Amino acid sequence: MAKNESLTGKIDWIIVLLYGVLVLFGWAAIYSAVYTDEGKTIFDPSVNSGKQFQWIIACIILAFIILIIDSRFYVTFSYPIYGTVILFAISVMFLGVSVKGQKNWIRFGGFQMQPSELAKFAVSLAVAKFLSALNIDIRKWKDKWRIFALIGIPSAIILAQGDAGQAIVFVVFSLVLFREGLEAYFLIVGASVIVLSLLALLFKPIIVSGILGLVTALLVYQFRKKRRTSMFIAGIFVLSVGYIFSVNYAFNRILKPHQKDRINVLLGKEVENGKDWNVRQSVIAIGSGGFLGKGYLNGTQTKLKFVPEQSTDFIFSSIGEEFGFIGSTILILLFIALFFRLLFLAERQRSKFSRVYGYCVASILLFHFLINVGMAIGVAPVIGIPLPFISYGGSSLLSFTILLFIFIRLDTQRFDMMR
Numbered sequence: 089m090a091k092n093e094s095l096t097g098k099i100d101w102i103i104v105l106l107y108g109v110l111v112l113f114g115w116a117a118i119y120s121a122v123y124t125d126e127g128k129t130i131f132d133p134s135v136n137s138g139k140q141f142q143w144i145i146a147c148i149i150l151a152f153i154i155l156i157i158d159s160r161f162y163v164t165f166s167y168p169i170y171g172t173v174i175l176f177a178i179s180v181m182f183l184g185v186s187v188k189g190q191k192n193w194i195r196f197g198g199f200q201m202q203p204s205e206l207a208k209f210a211v212s213l214a215v216a217k218f219l220s221a222l223n224i225d226i227r228k229w230k231d232k233w234r235i236f237a238l239i240g241i242p243s244a245i246i247l248a249q250g251d252a253g254q255a256i257v258f259v260v261f262s263l264v265l266f267r268e269g270l271e272a273y274f275l276i277v278g279a280s281v282i283v284l285s286l287l288a289l290l291f292k293p294i295i296v297s298g299i300l301g302l303v304t305a306l307l308v309y310q311f312r313k314k315r316r317t318s319m320f321i322a323g324i325f326v327l328s329v330g331y332i333f334s335v336n337y338a339f340n341r342i343l344k345p346h347q348k349d350r351i352n353v354l355l356g357k358e359v360e361n362g363k364d365w366n367v368r369q370s371v372i373a374i375g376s377g378g379f380l381g382k383g384y385l386n387g388t389q390t391k392l393k394f395v396p397e398q399s400t401d402f403i404f405s406s407i408g409e410e411f412g413f414i415g416s417t418i419l420i421l422l423f424i425a426l427f428f429r430l431l432f433l434a435e436r437q438r439s440k441f442s443r444v445y446g447y448c449v450a451s452i453l454l455f456h457f458l459i460n461v462g463m464a465i466g467v468a469p470v471i472g473i474p475l476p477f478i479s480y481g482g483s484s485l486l487s488f489t490i491l492l493f494i495f496i497r498l499d500t501q502r503f504d505m506m507r
Contacts, residue, residue, distance in 0.1 A: 095155065095156070095500060098499075098500035098501075099155065099496060099499075099500055100429070100433060100496060100499055100500075102429055103426070103429055103430070103433070103492070103496055104496065106422060106425060106426045106429065107426075107477065107489075107492060109422060110422055110423075110426070110476070110477040110478060111144060111147075111477045111485070113419065113422070113477075113478065114140075114403070114475075114477050114478035114479065114480075115130070115137060115140055115141065115144060116130075116384070117399075117403055117406060117407050117478060118136050118137045118140050118399045118403070118479075118480045119135075119136075119137035120384060120385050120387065120390065120406060120410060121136075121390055121398045121399035121403060121406045121480075122135050122136045122137060122399055123385050123391070124391075136399050136480045137480075139480075139482070140480055140481075140482070140485070142482075143482035143485050143486065144485070146482075146486070147485055147486055147489040150486070150489060150490065150493075151489055151493045154490065154493040154494055154496075154497055155493060155496065155497050155500075157497065158501075159442075159497050159498050159500070159501040160501075162213060162494055162497070162498065163217065163441055166213040166214055166216065166217035167214060167217060169210050169213055169214075170210045170211065170213060170214035170238075172210075173203070173206050173207055173210035173242070174207075174210075174241065174242055174245065176203050176206070177203050177204055177206075177207060177242060177245045177246065177249075178245060180194060180203050180204075180249065181245075181248065181249060201482065201483045201486075202481075202483035202484075203483075204242075204245075204246045204249065204251055204254050205254070205483040205484055205486065205487035206483075206486075206487055206490075207242040207246065207254075208257065208452055208487055208491055209487060209490045209491040209494060210242070211238070211239060211242055211258065211261070211448075212445055212448035212449065212452070212491065213445065213494070214238055215235065215238060215239065215261060215264060215444060215445075215448055216441045216442075216444040216445035216448065217441065218234065218235055218238060219235070219264075219268050219440070219444045220439070220440040220441040220444060225269075226265060226268055226269045226270050227269055227270075227271065232270075235265065239258050239261050240258070242258065243255045243258040246258075251472075252347070252471060253471030253472040253473045254473065256471060257452065257455055257456070257473065259455075260451045260452055260454070260455040261448065261451065262274070262278070263447070263451045264444060264447045264448050264451055267444075267447050268444060280328075281331070284296075284328060284331055284332055284335070285335050286355075287332070288331075288332040288333075288335040288336050288339075289335065289336075289339060289351065289355060290355060293332050293333050293336045296332055297329045297332060297333075300325060300328055300329065300332075301325065301329075304321055304322065304324075304325040307321045308321055308322060339351070349364070350469050350470045350471070351469060353367055353466075353470070365396070366395065366396050366397070366402065366470060367463070367466045367470065368466075369389065369394045369395045369396075369405075370395050370402050370404075370405035370463075370464045370465070370466070371405075371464075371465060371466050372389060372394070373387070373389035373390065373394065373395050373405040373406065373408060373409040374404070374405050374408030374409060374416070374464065374465060375408075376388070376389060376409055377408045377409040377410065377411065377412040377413070377415075377416075378412050378413070379412050379413045379414065380412045380413075380414055381408075381409065381410050381411040381412030381413075381414070381415055382409060382410055382412075383410060384410055384411075385410070386410060387406055387409040387410040388409075389405070389409050390405075390406045390409055390410065397472075399479070399480040400474060400479045400480050400481060401460070401463065401470070401472050401473070401474065401479065402463070402464055403475055403478055403479050403480070404416070404419075404460060404461050404464035404465075404475060404478075405464045407419060407478075408464070419478075420461070423453075423457050423476075426453065427450055427453065427454055427457075430446060430449055430450040430453070430495070431446075431447075431450055433446055433495070433499050434446025434447050434449075434450065434495075436502065437498070437499070437502050438502055439498070439502065441498075442495070442498040442499065442502060445494070445495055445498060446495050446498070446499075449491050449492060449495045452491065453476050453488070453491075453492075456473055456474065456475065456476050457475065457476060459471065459473055460473060460474065460475040460479070461475070476488045
């Protein structure tokens with residue numbers, strides 16, 4: 089009894105409260121998104137809200153189990169958990185079922201589960217374990233390649249399953265690496281790649297290459313007395329031009345039509361009639377909510393199902409329509425409070441393992457939040473990732489619950505040295 093009371097006193101109840109409020113908010117929003125005049129209750133298992141309720145109960149039980157397990161378990165078994173999830177993800181490619189063209193689901197009974205969601209907490213544990221080792225220095229190339237492989241392998245497996253959206257999420261681990269000492273020039277290279285990609289998609293490659301060539305010529309002339317610098321600049325130019333043409337080739341020859349349409353919509357280019365339907369209807373729904381919203385269960389865009397995937401990928405549009413600017417702002421503030429609390433808890437850890445894991449949790453949740461809300465308001469690509477704790481989906485709720493509560497448990501033993 090004393091041990092349980094001690095654990096209860098160490099739990100950060102602010103994080104638990106924020107989690108509970110977001111989950112309940114999401115549950116109510118899911119019910120509204122699927123509500124019809126048939127009068128089915130929020131608990132009805134035949135609709136998404138009823139299924140989500142069952143997952144919520146399962147997650148509460150799982151959260152309790154996570155909290156009573158000693159923190160050292162997660163440190164000791166980080167790599168075995170990572171390996172198990174990787175094998176599970178690989179097996180799905182052969183034993184899984186296809187949903188919307190993606191063979192990354194496991195079906196059991198009346199439920200479906202997406203194992204790729206579990207990779208988020210498994211990779212977070214592995215990254216924390218690797219970076220907290222005493223002989224690891226992220227500034228050394230041998231350690232860079234090892235951590236890149238640790239993150240890249242599950243991302244490649246998920247990409248092979250056809251789920252590009254979930255694969256992209258793993259890019260966010262770069263924020264954790266920067267926090268732990270990765271050199272700034274990687275950030276510069278990353279930003280340059282993004283800029284070049286946008287230029288290659290917005291303009292013809294020959295035009296962009298010509299402008300870069302002019303800039304390169306001016307720089308080479310400026311540093312003409314420094315041979316090595318001039319050669320370095322020229323080399324960067326050659327690599328940049330090659331990358332620009334490769335982006336153009338990939339866009340036109342490799343990407344699927346729906347993927348190209350999503351990028352064109354984001355860039356503001358004209359697309360065939362109906363290709364930007366999701367985004368346009370989402371923006372219309374949010375805008376129609378005005379300042380105070382139309383009221384709970386009264387969203388006309390939602391009821392008439394103008395917005396596809398309105399209980400999953402585009403649930404924020406349903407919230408914006410029914411709760412308006414005020415309700416949307418409150419939801420955003422709840423997420424901001426969660427992010428800042430996670431960063432505060434991460435920084436107070438005495439264990440490097442716990443600190444790194446905390447930053448992994450914050451980074452993953454932040455990325456999902458920014459992209460999902462960005463999708464709904466038309467400023468981010470539609471890559472089909474859920475809004476944490478809000479969107480319908482047992483796999484995502486399970487994954488985010490495990491991800492968060494492992495960190496809550498680690499925080500309860502922050503005074504214990506676990507590397």
